[in-house]
Amino acid sequence: MKKISALSLLTVAISAAAPAAQAGDLNINGFLSVGASMLDKNDAEIAGADNQGGFKQDTILGLQVSKQVNDSTSLTGQLVSRGSDNYSTEAAWAFVTYSANDELDLRMGRLRIPAFYYSDFLEVGYTYNSIRPAEEVYRIPFSSIDGVDLAQRFSSGDIDGTVQVYYGRYQGDFESNGTVYEADFRNVTGISVSANMGNFGSRLSYNQGELNLGSPAPTGTGLAVAQGSANGLAFLYGDSSAAEDFNISGQTSSFIEAALTYDDGTYSVLAEWTAFDHETSVLLDDQAWMVSAAMRMGEFTPHVRYSTQKDEFDSGVEGDIQKQFGLEADESSITLGLRYDYDSSTALKFEVQNHDEKTIGGADGDSVTLYSAAVDLVF
Protein backbone atom coordinates (compact mmCIF):
# COMPACT_ATOMS: atom_id res chain seq x y z
CA MET A 1 0.00 0.00 0.00
CA LYS A 2 2.81 2.30 0.92
CA LYS A 3 4.48 1.66 -2.40
CA ILE A 4 1.31 2.28 -4.36
CA SER A 5 0.73 5.57 -2.68
CA ALA A 6 4.34 6.56 -3.23
CA LEU A 7 4.14 5.67 -6.89
CA SER A 8 0.84 7.44 -7.39
CA LEU A 9 2.26 10.50 -5.65
CA LEU A 10 5.07 10.59 -8.16
CA THR A 11 2.68 10.04 -11.05
CA VAL A 12 0.43 12.79 -9.84
CA ALA A 13 3.43 15.06 -9.38
CA ILE A 14 4.66 14.33 -12.89
CA SER A 15 1.29 14.59 -14.62
CA ALA A 16 0.34 17.69 -12.69
CA ALA A 17 3.69 19.21 -13.50
CA ALA A 18 3.90 18.37 -17.17
CA PRO A 19 1.30 20.77 -18.57
CA ALA A 20 2.36 23.50 -16.18
CA ALA A 21 6.03 23.15 -17.13
CA GLN A 22 5.31 25.23 -20.19
CA ALA A 23 3.76 27.95 -18.06
CA GLY A 24 7.28 29.03 -17.14
CA ASP A 25 6.76 29.71 -13.45
CA LEU A 26 6.97 26.09 -12.36
CA ASN A 27 10.37 24.41 -12.30
CA ILE A 28 10.75 20.68 -12.46
CA ASN A 29 14.10 19.10 -11.80
CA GLY A 30 15.16 15.66 -10.92
CA PHE A 31 18.06 13.36 -10.29
CA LEU A 32 18.55 9.68 -10.79
CA SER A 33 21.31 7.35 -9.70
CA VAL A 34 21.38 3.71 -10.71
CA GLY A 35 24.09 1.62 -9.16
CA ALA A 36 25.36 -1.90 -8.84
CA SER A 37 27.64 -3.17 -6.12
CA MET A 38 29.22 -6.38 -4.95
CA LEU A 39 31.30 -7.41 -1.97
CA ASP A 40 34.06 -9.99 -2.24
CA LYS A 41 32.82 -11.67 0.97
CA ASN A 42 30.13 -11.11 3.58
CA ASP A 43 32.47 -10.61 6.53
CA ALA A 44 31.77 -6.92 7.05
CA GLU A 45 28.98 -4.46 6.48
CA ILE A 46 29.32 -1.61 4.00
CA ALA A 47 26.83 0.23 1.78
CA GLY A 48 24.24 -2.51 2.32
CA ALA A 49 26.08 -4.72 -0.17
CA ASP A 50 26.69 -8.47 -0.16
CA ASN A 51 28.68 -10.98 -2.16
CA GLN A 52 25.74 -11.84 -4.41
CA GLY A 53 25.76 -8.42 -5.99
CA GLY A 54 22.90 -6.01 -6.08
CA PHE A 55 21.41 -3.20 -8.08
CA LYS A 56 19.27 -1.71 -5.38
CA GLN A 57 21.37 -0.06 -2.68
CA ASP A 58 22.68 2.88 -4.66
CA THR A 59 19.60 3.45 -6.76
CA ILE A 60 17.85 6.71 -5.97
CA LEU A 61 15.24 8.74 -7.82
CA GLY A 62 14.43 12.30 -6.83
CA LEU A 63 11.89 14.64 -8.28
CA GLN A 64 11.66 18.28 -7.38
CA VAL A 65 8.93 20.73 -8.18
CA SER A 66 9.31 24.38 -7.30
CA LYS A 67 7.22 27.40 -7.97
CA GLN A 68 7.95 31.07 -7.60
CA VAL A 69 4.72 32.41 -6.10
CA ASN A 70 5.78 36.03 -6.19
CA ASP A 71 9.00 38.05 -6.05
CA SER A 72 9.78 37.05 -2.49
CA THR A 73 8.05 33.70 -1.96
CA SER A 74 8.65 30.28 -3.48
CA LEU A 75 7.54 26.73 -2.78
CA THR A 76 9.81 23.70 -3.17
CA GLY A 77 8.99 20.04 -2.80
CA GLN A 78 11.31 17.10 -3.34
CA LEU A 79 10.26 13.47 -3.33
CA VAL A 80 13.00 10.89 -2.98
CA SER A 81 12.66 7.18 -3.57
CA ARG A 82 15.57 5.06 -2.36
CA GLY A 83 16.39 1.50 -3.30
CA SER A 84 18.07 1.05 0.06
CA ASP A 85 14.67 1.77 1.60
CA ASN A 86 12.74 -0.61 -0.72
CA TYR A 87 11.80 2.35 -2.92
CA SER A 88 9.43 3.79 -0.37
CA THR A 89 9.07 7.44 -1.21
CA GLU A 90 9.46 10.29 1.20
CA ALA A 91 9.39 14.04 1.04
CA ALA A 92 13.02 14.95 1.71
CA TRP A 93 12.22 18.62 1.32
CA ALA A 94 8.91 20.45 1.34
CA PHE A 95 9.20 24.07 2.25
CA VAL A 96 8.19 27.60 1.58
CA THR A 97 10.96 30.18 1.15
CA TYR A 98 10.51 33.81 1.94
CA SER A 99 13.33 36.03 0.70
CA ALA A 100 13.43 39.07 2.94
CA ASN A 101 16.07 40.55 0.64
CA ASP A 102 18.79 39.36 -1.75
CA GLU A 103 20.90 38.07 1.14
CA LEU A 104 18.37 36.71 3.64
CA ASP A 105 16.10 33.68 3.16
CA LEU A 106 13.64 32.30 5.68
CA ARG A 107 12.43 28.76 5.06
CA MET A 108 9.72 26.78 6.78
CA GLY A 109 8.68 23.16 6.37
CA ARG A 110 10.58 19.95 5.89
CA LEU A 111 14.28 20.73 5.63
CA ARG A 112 17.62 18.97 5.50
CA ILE A 113 19.78 19.17 8.60
CA PRO A 114 22.90 21.01 7.41
CA ALA A 115 25.19 18.85 9.54
CA PHE A 116 27.65 17.80 6.84
CA TYR A 117 29.42 19.34 3.91
CA TYR A 118 27.36 17.17 1.54
CA SER A 119 24.11 17.36 3.54
CA ASP A 120 22.21 19.62 1.18
CA PHE A 121 22.90 17.52 -1.91
CA LEU A 122 23.61 14.19 -0.21
CA GLU A 123 21.46 12.22 -2.60
CA VAL A 124 22.32 14.05 -5.81
CA GLY A 125 25.21 11.77 -6.72
CA TYR A 126 25.94 13.79 -9.84
CA THR A 127 27.25 16.67 -7.72
CA TYR A 128 30.20 14.74 -6.32
CA ASN A 129 32.84 12.34 -7.57
CA SER A 130 32.24 9.27 -5.46
CA ILE A 131 29.27 6.93 -5.79
CA ARG A 132 28.20 7.62 -2.20
CA PRO A 133 29.48 9.76 0.66
CA ALA A 134 31.88 8.09 3.09
CA GLU A 135 29.68 5.87 5.23
CA GLU A 136 32.02 6.08 8.24
CA VAL A 137 31.54 9.85 8.43
CA TYR A 138 28.01 10.27 7.06
CA ARG A 139 26.48 8.26 9.87
CA ILE A 140 23.42 10.21 11.03
CA PRO A 141 20.58 7.83 10.15
CA PHE A 142 18.06 10.56 9.37
CA SER A 143 18.49 13.68 7.31
CA SER A 144 15.41 15.87 7.45
CA ILE A 145 13.59 17.76 10.18
CA ASP A 146 10.35 19.68 10.25
CA GLY A 147 11.05 23.22 11.26
CA VAL A 148 12.40 26.58 10.18
CA ASP A 149 15.73 27.93 9.05
CA LEU A 150 17.29 31.24 8.26
CA ALA A 151 20.09 31.64 5.73
CA GLN A 152 22.10 34.84 5.50
CA ARG A 153 24.51 35.15 2.60
CA PHE A 154 27.44 37.48 2.86
CA SER A 155 30.05 38.75 0.48
CA SER A 156 33.02 40.90 1.28
CA GLY A 157 35.88 41.39 -1.13
CA ASP A 158 37.06 37.97 -2.25
CA ILE A 159 35.13 36.11 0.45
CA ASP A 160 31.56 34.96 0.14
CA GLY A 161 29.56 32.59 2.24
CA THR A 162 26.43 31.69 4.15
CA VAL A 163 25.40 31.51 7.78
CA GLN A 164 22.46 29.22 8.43
CA VAL A 165 20.59 28.64 11.67
CA TYR A 166 17.76 26.15 12.07
CA TYR A 167 15.30 24.78 14.57
CA GLY A 168 12.93 21.84 14.33
CA ARG A 169 11.91 18.36 15.31
CA TYR A 170 12.38 14.89 13.92
CA GLN A 171 9.79 12.17 14.46
CA GLY A 172 10.42 8.88 12.75
CA ASP A 173 12.58 5.82 12.61
CA PHE A 174 16.03 5.81 14.13
CA GLU A 175 18.34 2.91 13.49
CA SER A 176 21.18 2.03 15.82
CA ASN A 177 23.19 -1.18 15.70
CA GLY A 178 20.61 -2.90 13.56
CA THR A 179 17.58 -2.09 15.70
CA VAL A 180 14.97 0.41 14.55
CA TYR A 181 13.47 2.65 17.22
CA GLU A 182 10.61 5.06 17.09
CA ALA A 183 12.35 8.32 17.73
CA ASP A 184 11.29 11.80 18.64
CA PHE A 185 14.18 14.26 18.54
CA ARG A 186 12.99 17.55 19.97
CA ASN A 187 14.57 20.98 19.88
CA VAL A 188 16.87 19.97 17.06
CA THR A 189 18.85 23.11 16.41
CA GLY A 190 22.14 24.26 15.04
CA ILE A 191 24.23 26.63 13.02
CA SER A 192 26.40 26.19 9.98
CA VAL A 193 28.83 28.69 8.54
CA SER A 194 30.44 28.27 5.17
CA ALA A 195 32.85 30.60 3.43
CA ASN A 196 34.68 30.55 0.13
CA MET A 197 37.72 32.48 -0.95
CA GLY A 198 39.10 31.81 -4.38
CA ASN A 199 39.91 28.11 -4.59
CA PHE A 200 39.52 27.56 -0.86
CA GLY A 201 36.39 26.84 1.11
CA SER A 202 35.60 26.08 4.71
CA ARG A 203 32.59 24.98 6.67
CA LEU A 204 31.72 24.60 10.33
CA SER A 205 28.54 23.26 11.85
CA TYR A 206 27.24 22.69 15.35
CA ASN A 207 24.04 20.70 15.82
CA GLN A 208 22.19 19.42 18.83
CA GLY A 209 18.95 17.72 19.69
CA GLU A 210 17.09 16.15 22.56
CA LEU A 211 16.99 12.40 22.16
CA ASN A 212 13.76 10.51 22.86
CA LEU A 213 13.73 6.87 21.82
CA GLY A 214 10.48 5.00 22.29
CA SER A 215 9.15 1.56 21.41
CA PRO A 216 12.42 -0.34 21.59
CA ALA A 217 12.30 -3.87 20.25
CA PRO A 218 10.86 -6.13 22.95
CA THR A 219 13.53 -8.74 22.37
CA GLY A 220 16.91 -8.63 20.77
CA THR A 221 20.03 -6.64 21.29
CA GLY A 222 20.83 -3.02 21.05
CA LEU A 223 20.18 0.06 23.05
CA ALA A 224 17.06 -1.16 24.83
CA VAL A 225 18.87 -4.13 26.31
CA ALA A 226 21.86 -1.95 27.03
CA GLN A 227 19.69 0.48 28.88
CA GLY A 228 17.96 -2.28 30.84
CA SER A 229 21.09 -4.07 31.84
CA ALA A 230 22.97 -0.86 32.62
CA ASN A 231 20.77 -0.56 35.65
CA GLY A 232 21.87 -3.94 37.00
CA LEU A 233 25.49 -3.36 36.10
CA ALA A 234 25.53 0.02 37.77
CA PHE A 235 24.38 -1.73 40.89
CA LEU A 236 27.13 -4.33 40.54
CA TYR A 237 29.71 -1.58 40.15
CA GLY A 238 28.37 -0.07 43.35
CA ASP A 239 27.30 3.13 41.59
CA SER A 240 23.54 3.03 41.11
CA SER A 241 23.47 6.68 40.03
CA ALA A 242 25.35 5.66 36.87
CA ALA A 243 22.21 3.88 35.66
CA GLU A 244 20.57 7.24 35.08
CA ASP A 245 23.23 8.08 32.53
CA PHE A 246 21.85 5.28 30.37
CA ASN A 247 18.45 6.87 29.88
CA ILE A 248 17.29 7.21 26.32
CA SER A 249 14.85 10.04 26.73
CA GLY A 250 15.39 13.68 27.40
CA GLN A 251 19.16 13.55 26.88
CA THR A 252 20.96 15.88 24.53
CA SER A 253 23.23 14.75 21.73
CA SER A 254 25.47 17.16 19.90
CA PHE A 255 27.37 16.93 16.65
CA ILE A 256 30.13 19.14 15.35
CA GLU A 257 31.66 19.25 11.93
CA ALA A 258 34.52 21.11 10.25
CA ALA A 259 35.46 20.90 6.60
CA LEU A 260 38.08 22.39 4.34
CA THR A 261 37.94 22.33 0.57
CA TYR A 262 40.27 23.25 -2.24
CA ASP A 263 39.43 23.24 -5.92
CA ASP A 264 41.54 24.86 -8.61
CA GLY A 265 39.63 23.31 -11.48
CA THR A 266 42.14 20.49 -11.92
CA TYR A 267 42.91 19.34 -8.40
CA SER A 268 40.33 19.21 -5.65
CA VAL A 269 40.59 18.18 -2.02
CA LEU A 270 37.99 17.81 0.69
CA ALA A 271 38.81 17.16 4.33
CA GLU A 272 35.99 16.77 6.81
CA TRP A 273 36.11 16.02 10.52
CA THR A 274 33.09 15.27 12.71
CA ALA A 275 32.37 14.28 16.33
CA PHE A 276 29.35 13.07 18.25
CA ASP A 277 28.88 13.80 21.92
CA HIS A 278 25.95 11.99 23.54
CA GLU A 279 24.73 12.85 27.00
CA THR A 280 23.28 9.36 27.26
CA SER A 281 25.83 6.63 27.80
CA VAL A 282 23.76 4.19 25.76
CA LEU A 283 25.12 5.75 22.59
CA LEU A 284 28.88 5.89 22.26
CA ASP A 285 30.59 9.18 21.54
CA ASP A 286 32.72 9.03 18.45
CA GLN A 287 34.89 10.85 15.98
CA ALA A 288 35.01 10.34 12.25
CA TRP A 289 36.88 12.05 9.46
CA MET A 290 37.73 11.74 5.81
CA VAL A 291 40.09 13.17 3.26
CA SER A 292 39.46 12.90 -0.45
CA ALA A 293 41.40 14.14 -3.43
CA ALA A 294 40.56 14.19 -7.12
CA MET A 295 42.18 15.22 -10.36
CA ARG A 296 40.12 16.34 -13.35
CA MET A 297 41.54 15.39 -16.71
CA GLY A 298 38.94 16.39 -19.26
CA GLU A 299 36.02 14.02 -18.87
CA PHE A 300 37.91 11.72 -16.50
CA THR A 301 38.24 12.33 -12.78
CA PRO A 302 40.14 9.73 -10.81
CA HIS A 303 39.80 10.16 -7.06
CA VAL A 304 40.93 8.62 -3.80
CA ARG A 305 39.44 8.80 -0.32
CA TYR A 306 40.33 7.72 3.19
CA SER A 307 37.57 7.67 5.79
CA THR A 308 37.52 6.45 9.38
CA GLN A 309 35.28 6.30 12.42
CA LYS A 310 36.11 5.34 15.97
CA ASP A 311 33.85 5.05 19.02
CA GLU A 312 34.96 6.35 22.37
CA PHE A 313 33.98 5.16 25.83
CA ASP A 314 32.85 7.46 28.58
CA SER A 315 35.15 7.75 31.58
CA GLY A 316 34.48 6.07 34.90
CA VAL A 317 31.83 3.49 35.70
CA GLU A 318 29.74 4.47 32.66
CA GLY A 319 32.64 3.58 30.40
CA ASP A 320 33.18 0.26 32.16
CA ILE A 321 29.52 -0.55 31.66
CA GLN A 322 29.64 0.54 28.00
CA LYS A 323 32.47 -1.92 27.38
CA GLN A 324 30.23 -4.81 28.43
CA PHE A 325 27.68 -4.19 25.71
CA GLY A 326 29.87 -4.88 22.71
CA LEU A 327 28.62 -1.95 20.65
CA GLU A 328 31.82 -0.16 19.79
CA ALA A 329 33.28 0.14 16.33
CA ASP A 330 36.60 1.22 14.88
CA GLU A 331 36.55 1.14 11.11
CA SER A 332 38.09 2.73 8.05
CA SER A 333 37.94 2.62 4.27
CA ILE A 334 40.18 3.40 1.37
CA THR A 335 38.27 4.12 -1.82
CA LEU A 336 39.67 4.42 -5.33
CA GLY A 337 37.31 5.65 -7.99
CA LEU A 338 36.93 7.03 -11.45
CA ARG A 339 34.27 9.43 -12.63
CA TYR A 340 33.60 9.84 -16.32
CA ASP A 341 31.46 12.75 -17.46
CA TYR A 342 29.56 11.31 -20.38
CA ASP A 343 27.86 14.64 -21.07
CA SER A 344 27.08 17.76 -19.07
CA SER A 345 24.35 16.03 -17.07
CA THR A 346 25.39 12.37 -16.95
CA ALA A 347 28.28 10.80 -15.07
CA LEU A 348 29.49 7.21 -14.98
CA LYS A 349 31.35 6.09 -11.89
CA PHE A 350 33.45 3.11 -10.93
CA GLU A 351 34.80 2.42 -7.48
CA VAL A 352 36.77 -0.07 -5.45
CA GLN A 353 36.55 0.33 -1.69
CA ASN A 354 38.49 -1.59 0.89
CA HIS A 355 36.58 -1.46 4.15
CA ASP A 356 38.37 -2.57 7.28
CA GLU A 357 36.44 -3.20 10.47
CA LYS A 358 39.18 -3.35 13.07
CA THR A 359 36.57 -3.57 15.81
CA ILE A 360 32.87 -4.15 15.25
CA GLY A 361 30.29 -4.90 17.92
CA GLY A 362 33.11 -4.84 20.45
CA ALA A 363 34.96 -7.73 18.75
CA ASP A 364 37.64 -8.06 16.08
CA GLY A 365 36.23 -7.49 12.62
CA ASP A 366 37.26 -8.31 9.10
CA SER A 367 38.23 -6.49 5.96
CA VAL A 368 36.25 -6.63 2.73
CA THR A 369 36.43 -5.15 -0.76
CA LEU A 370 33.43 -3.52 -2.39
CA TYR A 371 33.16 -3.08 -6.15
CA SER A 372 30.59 -0.57 -7.38
CA ALA A 373 29.47 1.10 -10.57
CA ALA A 374 26.84 3.78 -10.99
CA VAL A 375 25.24 6.15 -13.46
CA ASP A 376 24.23 9.54 -12.06
CA LEU A 377 22.20 12.09 -13.88
CA VAL A 378 20.39 15.32 -13.25
CA PHE A 379 17.56 16.68 -15.33
Next chain:
Amino acid sequence: MKKTQQMLIAILLSALSVLASAETAVIVAAGNGNGSMDSATISKIFLGKSKSFPDGSQAIAVDQADGNPAREAFNDKVLGKSGSQLKSYWSRLIFTGKGTPPKQYADDAAVKAAVAADPNTIGYIDAASVDGSVKVVGKF
Protein backbone atom coordinates in the same frame (compact mmCIF):
# COMPACT_ATOMS: atom_id res chain seq x y z
CA MET B 1 57.45 11.35 -38.90
CA LYS B 2 58.90 14.84 -38.77
CA LYS B 3 56.39 15.99 -41.33
CA THR B 4 53.51 14.68 -39.25
CA GLN B 5 54.85 16.57 -36.25
CA GLN B 6 55.14 19.78 -38.22
CA MET B 7 51.62 19.32 -39.51
CA LEU B 8 50.31 18.72 -36.00
CA ILE B 9 52.05 21.84 -34.73
CA ALA B 10 50.62 23.86 -37.62
CA ILE B 11 47.12 22.57 -36.88
CA LEU B 12 47.54 23.32 -33.19
CA LEU B 13 48.78 26.83 -33.88
CA SER B 14 45.96 27.62 -36.26
CA ALA B 15 43.43 26.20 -33.82
CA LEU B 16 44.90 28.40 -31.10
CA SER B 17 44.77 31.50 -33.28
CA VAL B 18 41.12 30.80 -34.10
CA LEU B 19 40.39 30.45 -30.40
CA ALA B 20 42.30 33.61 -29.61
CA SER B 21 40.49 35.66 -32.24
CA ALA B 22 37.03 34.51 -31.07
CA GLU B 23 36.70 37.04 -28.28
CA THR B 24 33.71 36.92 -25.99
CA ALA B 25 32.02 40.22 -25.27
CA VAL B 26 30.05 40.64 -22.05
CA ILE B 27 27.15 42.96 -22.82
CA VAL B 28 24.49 45.04 -21.09
CA ALA B 29 21.73 47.21 -22.56
CA ALA B 30 22.92 50.39 -24.29
CA GLY B 31 21.19 52.43 -21.60
CA ASN B 32 22.78 50.57 -18.66
CA GLY B 33 24.84 53.01 -16.59
CA ASN B 34 27.59 50.58 -15.52
CA GLY B 35 31.10 50.81 -16.89
CA SER B 36 33.48 47.95 -17.53
CA MET B 37 33.57 45.06 -15.07
CA ASP B 38 36.24 42.52 -14.22
CA SER B 39 35.73 38.78 -14.52
CA ALA B 40 35.25 38.36 -10.74
CA THR B 41 32.28 40.75 -10.72
CA ILE B 42 30.78 39.11 -13.81
CA SER B 43 31.32 35.62 -12.36
CA LYS B 44 29.48 36.52 -9.17
CA ILE B 45 26.44 37.63 -11.16
CA PHE B 46 26.48 34.57 -13.43
CA LEU B 47 26.94 32.19 -10.48
CA GLY B 48 24.04 33.75 -8.58
CA LYS B 49 26.32 35.02 -5.80
CA SER B 50 25.51 38.63 -6.53
CA LYS B 51 22.19 39.98 -7.67
CA SER B 52 23.19 43.54 -8.41
CA PHE B 53 25.45 45.58 -10.69
CA PRO B 54 28.32 47.63 -9.24
CA ASP B 55 26.01 50.70 -9.30
CA GLY B 56 23.51 48.85 -7.08
CA SER B 57 20.81 48.21 -9.65
CA GLN B 58 19.38 44.71 -10.04
CA ALA B 59 21.37 42.35 -12.28
CA ILE B 60 19.85 39.37 -14.12
CA ALA B 61 22.23 37.06 -15.95
CA VAL B 62 21.26 35.80 -19.40
CA ASP B 63 22.93 32.61 -20.55
CA GLN B 64 23.48 30.85 -23.85
CA ALA B 65 22.22 27.35 -24.63
CA ASP B 66 24.35 24.32 -23.73
CA GLY B 67 26.90 23.53 -26.39
CA ASN B 68 27.06 27.01 -27.94
CA PRO B 69 30.69 27.98 -28.67
CA ALA B 70 30.15 31.33 -26.92
CA ARG B 71 29.01 29.54 -23.77
CA GLU B 72 31.98 27.23 -23.73
CA ALA B 73 34.34 30.16 -24.21
CA PHE B 74 32.63 32.18 -21.47
CA ASN B 75 32.59 29.25 -19.02
CA ASP B 76 36.25 28.66 -19.65
CA LYS B 77 37.60 32.22 -19.77
CA VAL B 78 35.36 34.06 -17.32
CA LEU B 79 33.91 31.47 -14.93
CA GLY B 80 36.87 29.10 -15.16
CA LYS B 81 34.65 26.03 -14.97
CA SER B 82 33.87 23.13 -17.29
CA GLY B 83 30.31 22.35 -18.38
CA SER B 84 29.95 19.48 -15.92
CA GLN B 85 31.48 21.50 -13.07
CA LEU B 86 28.90 24.20 -13.68
CA LYS B 87 26.11 21.64 -13.85
CA SER B 88 27.30 20.25 -10.55
CA TYR B 89 27.49 23.75 -9.03
CA TRP B 90 23.92 24.56 -10.06
CA SER B 91 22.58 21.14 -9.09
CA ARG B 92 23.81 21.76 -5.56
CA LEU B 93 21.73 24.94 -5.46
CA ILE B 94 18.69 23.73 -7.41
CA PHE B 95 18.09 20.69 -5.23
CA THR B 96 18.25 22.74 -2.07
CA GLY B 97 15.93 25.45 -3.36
CA LYS B 98 18.78 27.93 -2.99
CA GLY B 99 19.04 29.10 -6.55
CA THR B 100 18.16 28.67 -10.18
CA PRO B 101 20.60 28.99 -13.07
CA PRO B 102 20.30 31.92 -15.50
CA LYS B 103 17.72 31.55 -18.23
CA GLN B 104 19.20 30.25 -21.47
CA TYR B 105 18.74 31.78 -24.91
CA ALA B 106 19.28 30.02 -28.21
CA ASP B 107 22.12 32.08 -29.74
CA ASP B 108 23.97 35.41 -29.92
CA ALA B 109 21.02 37.13 -31.61
CA ALA B 110 18.54 35.99 -28.96
CA VAL B 111 20.86 37.02 -26.11
CA LYS B 112 21.51 40.40 -27.74
CA ALA B 113 17.76 41.02 -28.17
CA ALA B 114 17.01 40.03 -24.57
CA VAL B 115 19.81 42.19 -23.16
CA ALA B 116 18.97 45.20 -25.36
CA ALA B 117 15.35 45.03 -24.16
CA ASP B 118 16.06 45.04 -20.41
CA PRO B 119 18.57 47.34 -18.66
CA ASN B 120 18.75 44.90 -15.71
CA THR B 121 20.18 42.06 -17.77
CA ILE B 122 23.73 41.04 -18.58
CA GLY B 123 24.76 38.52 -21.19
CA TYR B 124 27.64 37.52 -23.42
CA ILE B 125 28.06 36.99 -27.15
CA ASP B 126 30.84 36.57 -29.69
CA ALA B 127 32.54 39.98 -30.00
CA ALA B 128 31.84 39.93 -33.75
CA SER B 129 28.07 39.98 -33.07
CA VAL B 130 28.13 43.22 -31.05
CA ASP B 131 26.16 46.17 -32.41
CA GLY B 132 24.80 49.52 -31.16
CA SER B 133 21.85 48.03 -29.30
CA VAL B 134 24.13 46.81 -26.51
CA LYS B 135 27.14 48.05 -24.56
CA VAL B 136 30.27 45.97 -24.00
CA VAL B 137 31.39 45.90 -20.35
CA GLY B 138 34.13 43.35 -20.74
CA LYS B 139 36.05 41.43 -23.41
CA PHE B 140 37.66 38.07 -22.68
